[in-house]
Amino acid sequence: xxxxxxxxxxTASAVIVDPVGGRVLLxxxxxxxxxxxxxxxxxxxxxxxxxAALREAREESGIAxxxxxxxxxxxxxxxxxxxCAVHLDVQYAALxxxxxxxxxxxxxxxxxxxxxxxxxxxxxxSVRALVSRARALV
Numbered sequence: 001x002x003x004x005x006x007x008x009x010x011t012a013s014a015v016i017v018d019p020v021g022g023r024v025l026l027x028x029x030x031x032x033x034x035x036x037x038x039x040x041x042x043x044x045x046x047x048x049x050x051x052a053a054l055r056e057a058r059e060e061s062g063i064a065x066x067x068x069x070x071x072x073x074x075x076x077x078x079x080x081x082x083x084c085a086v087h088l089d090v091q092y093a094a095l096x097x098x099x100x101x102x103x104x105x106x107x108x109x110x111x112x113x114x115x116x117x118x119x120x121x122x123x124x125x126s127v128r129a130l131v132s133r134a135r136a137l138v
Contacts (some may be wrong), residue, residue, distance in 0.1 A: 003018055010089045012052035013039020014068070014094040015130050018113065019138035022086060024131050026119075027060055028110040035112075035120045037130055039089065049074070049090040057094045061111060062103025069093040075133040089126075093134035113118045 015037035016025040026035040038060040039053060046052035050072045056068050069075070069092070076091040102111045114120065116135045119128060 004121055007024050009041070009085055009088065010049060011039060011041055011088055011089045012046075012049040012056065012129075013037045014053040014057040014066075014092040014125075015134050016057055016063065016066065016096050017069070017134050018093045018100070020098065021113065023113045023115050024119075024134065025061060025063075025096065025111060026123075026127070027108040027113070030107055030109050031108075035114075035123055036127060037091065038094075039091070040107075050092060053090065053092045054094065060105045060107055062105065063096055063100045065100070066067045066094045066098040067097075069095055069134065069137045075137065076102070076126075076130045078130075080126065091130050093130075093137055095138070 015072060027038055029036050038057040040056045042052040050068060054066060054068060075091045075093050076088040078091060080087050104111050
């Protein structure tokens with residue numbers, strides 16, 4: 001599960017949803033230069049991928065009080081190649097509390113809310129699939 005496994009490792013991510021506003025929060029990733037869900041590598045203190053996804057979502061969004069939807073179960077699984085290794089990404093949906101205010105972290109160039117039906121044109125298929133599954137939960 002840790003980044004030290006160069007052949008491939010589990011990562012965890014979460015798309016943050018605001019069902020009242022009908023939108024999702026995406027981060028413009030500083031290294032990848034694409035709009036993605038929050039997420040990253042599991043750390044030694046993470047007991048489960050769900051804990052890792054929620055920690056990463058809080059760190060990258062600055063939003064306190066996030067909770068995982070679907071009773072904390074993954075909503076999508078994705079495999080993608082990255083410069084560091086193959087990522088086996090366990091993906092979740094996180095609910096933003098009412099009135100949540102995002103804060104850009106050093107890992108992001110930007111954070112922005114997008115309507116479910118108005119994702120950036122260059123959003124990849126895995127992000128679109130995750131957003132679709134998250135939308136179905138709310």
